[in-house]
Amino acid sequence: MCRQHSQCIQLVFLLLLAGMGFPAAAAEIDFVRDVRPIFQKHCYTCHGEEKQKSGLRLDIKSEAFKGGDGWGPSVVAGEPDESPLIELVSSDDDVLRMPPEGDPLTADEIATLTRWIEAGAVWPDGVDLAELEDRLDHWAFKPTSRPDIPQVTQQEWPRNAIDRFVLSRLEQEALTPAPEAEPTAWLRRVTLDLIGLPPTPVEVTEFLAAVEQGDDAYAAIVDRLLSSPRYGERWGQHWLDVVRYADTHGFEVNTERPNAWPYRDYVISAMNADTPYDEFIKEQLVGDALGKDAATGFLVTASVLLPGQIGKDEPSKRLARQDSLDEIVNNIGQTFLGLSVGCARCHDHKFDPITAKDYYSMQSFVAGVEYADRAIALPEAEEQARQQRTKLLRQQMKHIEEQLSHVAALAKPRRGHAGKNANTNAEKNVEEFDPVEARFVEFTIHDANLHPKLGLIEPCLDEFEIFTDEALPRNVALAAGGTRVSASGSRSSGKHKLEHINDGQYGNERSWMSDMKGAGRVTFELPQPVRISRIVWSRDRKGEFQDRLPTAYTLKAGLTKESLTTLVDQPPLRAAVSPQRNTDRFSPVRAKRLRFTVLETNNLEPCLDELEIYNAAGENVALAEQGAELTTSGDILVAGRHDPSFVNDGKYGNSSSWMSNETGQGWVQLEFPEEQEIVRVVWGRDRNGKFQDRLPISYRVETAIDDSWRVVADSSDRRPGIADAESSSETTAAGLRFDDMQAVRRLLEEQKALEAEIKRASSRPQVFAGKFRKPDDIHLLRRGDPEQPVEPVKPAVLSAIGDLEFSKDTAEQQRRRELADWIASSENPMTARVMVNRIWQWHFGIGLVETANDFGRNGVKPTHPELLDWLAEEFIRQGWSIKQMHRLITLSATYRQATTYNEAAATKDADVRLLWRYPSRRIEAEAIRDSMLAISGQLNLKMGGRGFNLFNKRGGLSGFTPVESFSGDGLRRMVYAHKVRRERDAVFGAFDCPDAGQSTSRRIESTTPIQALNLFNSLFTIEQAQAFAERVQANNGDDVTTQIRQVYWIGLNREPTADEVADAKPVVRAHGLATLCRALFNSNEFLFFP
Known part of the structure; x- marks a missing residue:
């Protein structure tokens, strides 16, 4: 065959192969020509520039190779079988297969993607269809700087630097500031603003007189208000909104959190003391190391599931633990940094440069924090004094108990008559x-x-x-x-x-x-x-x-x-058995061995704390260190507790007790080195009084010299039941005859008084706060699932705004200290900005950044970025003083503006974001209630302690019937109310009072019919209106005009107009002065900042 003919046959063969659809073996896959069209057709709708479902984006090389949430890299070059992309597009499972809607990929398209990956998944540079924006290029992540104070045209208007920044922005928009507010309006505004209560008529009169003498009167008012203890109550409430403080645990069960209030009191005290904000941060994160232990209540302000609400299986426990840590990290992130860090729990943050690894690294800082009630750690000197006093009191008690032990009722075993007296009859x-x-x-x-x-x-x-x-x-x-x-x-x-x-x-x-x-x-x-x-x-x-x-x-x-x-x-019975301490005294008996046998318990296996055996000389001969040898019927050891040797080691408490291995019974036996003359045995289930289960309620005590045992005491002559562990004096008296009691009456009285003193001295106040232990090992979790741990992580700050990382071996407290120092650093770009924005918001109703908890890319940009940075720098320069910020703001011309409406200005800036006037708004629910109480003369100014009830119970599933009529503590400021999650106050909850379910960075302001109904018809309003009327009548006689003038002066800080007096007179005469007082409570002038 000629060569030319051979070539023709080869060509025909190749053409036939091509016609049959077989690709040429040597053909290369081109990404732009072959792969990208498949992505465009099937994938970009959900994984392109508009959307990135499951965190996967396929129009940018770096994002596509990084992969989506929980999958890792979607493409593994050279390994199609290991690439999730191929697995998803070729799956037979209708739920897993991609795309979820529309036509699936054809076999040819899947083959193309497979060959592309096999060939190394080449994706040339410069062919991406979109450009990935730099998430770090955001104003909030850049360091603060002290900008130059701008020049303005209206040189006479500014009073301080704040005004120049505000006026500069107004002049850019061709706007002018409103006139200055009347002195009385400013006084009422700043008083409500700083202490949440209206000024009194005397304060108004004195201020107006001082204004006549000069402008210093304004500064004097601000200083007076900032030094008032009422200031901390008002501004503490703002902070408690942000950290979602409440007195219940939340969720469906919503049980009471009875010891949360010390944190609330700490916040109020810190505000009053003007604790520098950087210290305020540190105290809340690591207050246990700074003498401010209650401050760590911040760490656990969120809702939490209690152990009984969590499934008993390990996955449920791990999930609950992960949820509790998430709440802590989220709280820290939004409160101090103004960032939604929690959004990176399941995947990298969708908007901000916060990776999932960042999130779990932050979690590592608090991995040793638990939610718990515990004793407050006292300052070292105070704690030493407390311990020394307790020790002294216990020594006095021991001396009394020693004296009483010699007259305690003798044990007299009654065979077959356990716990029974003669059948006396009440009637005859x-x-x-x-x-x-x-x-x-x-x-x-x-x-x-x-x-x-x-x-x-x-x-x-x-x-x-x-x-x-x-x-x-x-x-x-x-x-x-x-x-x-x-x-x-x-x-x-x-x-x-x-x-x-x-x-x-x-x-x-x-x-x-x-x-x-x-x-x-x-x-x-x-x-x-x-x-x-x-x-x-x-x-x-x-x-x-x-x-x-x-x-x-x-x-x-x-x-x-x-x-x-x-x-x-x-004869009398001896006392019932006590969980804490029991004495069995008997006539002297010689013994080489003593056995304590449990015959019955109140439940479970019996526990015996310390077993003390005293000889006639008053020596405890049971101690192991004295040579006593112990044997038992059998033991159970639990996590290092309940070792048999604990029976006679001289230590008290459940963790130093013995536990039998038999339900309801067991025995311990002690043998002495030599014969002893025994006179009494002292024993308990838990000498510290914490546990009452596993208590022997039927027992006997036997002694022996040889193999012959003799019963010297048992429970047959004791009262049935369990004694009240609170009063050992009554327990001691039980079983004594009248004459014996008379002989020891003085000792019993001393014992009872000492018991109360010891209880006060030995018990530290409780707080619901962070409880600290060895940190958990934290892993990056796939999709936030505790059952899918990936790589372990170390404590590290957010990589976008810091580069600090710490060893996995860093101690628990040191971790929190390092985190606190980083957050509270003047170098941190977020901290000062976030706080001055909050302060600004609480003065004007809205911050320079509207989204106070989100300074990230999804938040709103600042209206006055230079002013925000200047305030942040000034805040740091003034020693992080919140009160100094108040002085700057409240004495500014911006704050002193009237609320006068300007239609032309409103057309350009309807929301008053540029501050061309003072933005009036309704005062908050707490301030409304407190103001009503203040002007009615009913306000109780008692500070601190457990909150008063707004409902008929303090926690539970449902059925929170509101308290309608208040007295005593119920007339305190509303910040001291026992706050129940998910239940708003029956009257003032309608005024947008948050329920502490989530952080409330800014309260909304709604207007609803129920607000007017509550404020006019509630029993609270009626009672306060009546009290207000009686107060006015008591001081102003029967003249109706004088009464009306006083109602206006006390309630609104001004004289009524002639028309107002004329309108009010017939109402007061027909329906009483209380009706006018109710109307005043419902007026906008009373309810709004002037």
Whole structure:
């Protein structure tokens, strides 16, 4: 075959292959020609310039190769099988396959993408269809600078630098400032603004007189208001809005957070003290190291699920933990930095240069923070003094307990009669005995039944009858027959008197009451000796009352007081077992071993804290260090707690206790190096009094010298139930006879007083705040899912505005300190800007940056960027003083403008963003309520402490019925109200009062019919209007005109016009002055900043 013919055959073969659709093996994939058209056709709708679903963008090389949220790189060059892009476009799963709508990729298109990746996924530079903007090129991320103060045309108007910046902007827009506000209007404005209350008529009069003397009067007012404790209450509320402070945990259960208020009080105190803002930041992040422990309540202001609300499975616990950390990071980011850092939890931030790695690196700073109630850490000197005092008091208590131990009731085991007294009857008890000659009869009460709520209280006796031994027995106890009665002590009242005990009348209202809890004695002296054989007594012969019934007593009779014979003796029971401390005293017994056996508990396996065994010399011979050897029936060890050696190690508390391995039973045995004469055993379940479960309620104590065991004490002679651990003095007294109690009464009183003192001295105030532990290991999480950890991260600041990174081994507190120092640094471009913007907003209703919590790219740009930077620099220069910022702003000509409307200016700037007048607005809900109370004369200025109730309960699922009528603490400022999440106050909640579910950087201002209805018809308004009217009438007599003038002066700080007086007179005469007061509460002049 010739060469030419061969070539023709080859050409035909190649053409046939091409016609069959097989690509040429040597053909190269061109991105622009082959790949990009596929992306344009199928992908750019969701992953292009307009949208980037799941964080994936395919029109820019760097973004496409970076991949989307949770997938990592979407294209792995040379590895199509490892590239999520191929997996998604070729999936058989209708849910996973891309694109989700429209035609799927053809086999040829998938093959093209596969070959492109196999060939190295070449994407030439310069062919992207869009340009990625530089997210770092944003005004807020650039360092602050102190701009030059601008020159202005109206040189006479500015009062300080603020005015020059504002006026410069106005002149650019051909606008002019409004006239200056009247002095009274400015005074009312600045007073409401700085302390949230209106000025008094006296303050108005004094200010107007001072203005006549010069302009310094304005500065003097500002200084007076800033030094008022009312200032911190007003401006503390602003801060609490931002950090979403509340007194409940939120979510559906919404349980009470009873110890949150110390953080609220800290904020108010810090505001009043003008704590420098950089220190204010540090105290809230690491106050436990700065002597401001309550300030760390900031870290845990968010809603949180309690352990019982979290699933018991580990994934649920990890998710809840991740959610709680997210709240902390989000709070720090938006509060101090004005950035929505939390948006990077599941993916890189969509707008700001905050990566998911940045987010988890920030989380690492607080990875050791937990939400918890705990004791407030006191300053070192204060804590040492507290501990020293507690130690001294405990030594005094130990001395008293040692004295009392020698007179404690002896244990007297009663076989088969555990915890039972004689069956005394409240209605009638008959005591019969062999006849005896008697002139004196003595009834001694050793014990009484327990009141269901009050415990052991003073016993009562109704009629006491003494019958003769005759065919027709006579009651010789009657006072009418000449019998006299005396008592150890009486608690007299209208119902309970000693003379009632033998007056022949029945019932509680004709009874005697002892003055001693559970004890007392009455003695009857008959006119002459008589032979007796029966006595009848009761607590209430009518059977209406069952409490205060004597259950242990002794009845004696005889011819003289000194020679009484015991007729009936019912000994007292010892105290019920106490979780904290129990003493079993017995007659001296020689022993080499002692065994404590638990027969029953209140629940679960028994726990025994310290078991102390005392010899006759008062030495604890049970201690391991004294050579006592321990054996047990079996043990359970939990996380290093409940080791058997803890039984006799001399340490107290649950973590130093022994736990049996048997439910409801078990025993411990101690053997001494040598024989001892044992007199008492002291034991408890938790000597610190925290735990009450696992308590032995039935037990026995045995001793032995050889193999023969002897029961020396058990629970059979104790009261049933569990003793109140709060009062060991009553526990000590239980089981003693009346005469023994009298002998130790002084010691018991001292013991009770000491108990109260020790409780006060040893217990530190509680706070709901950050609780700190070893930090968790933090990982970058795919899609924010705790079950999909990726790489571990270290503590590091946001890479867009800092480059600090710390070791994974950095201690917990040091992590927070480093974070606080970075945020509070003058070099941080966000911190000062964000705070001065908040201050500006709280003065004018809106900040220079409208989005106070978002200074990022999705926020609104500042209206006056140079002024914002100048204020930030000035803030730092003035030592981060918030009060100095107030002085600058409130004394500026900008702030002193009237609210006068200008139609031409409003056409250009309807929202008054350029500040051509003072932007009037309604005062906040709290200021409305507080002002009503102030002018009615009802305001309670008590500061601090637990909040007053706005609802009938302080937390729970639902059913928050509002309190309608307030008194006492309920008339305090509203910042001190117990704030329930998700429940707004019934009256003032309508005025846009936030519910603390989210951060409120700026309160909205709505206008609704319910506001007018609440403010006119609520019981609160009616009561305050009435109180206001009575206040005016009390000071101004019956003249209606004078009353009307005073209502205006007190409520609005001005004289009424002649027309206003004329209109008000017939209303007041017909409906009363309170009606005018209600109308004033509803006026715009009262409700708005002037």
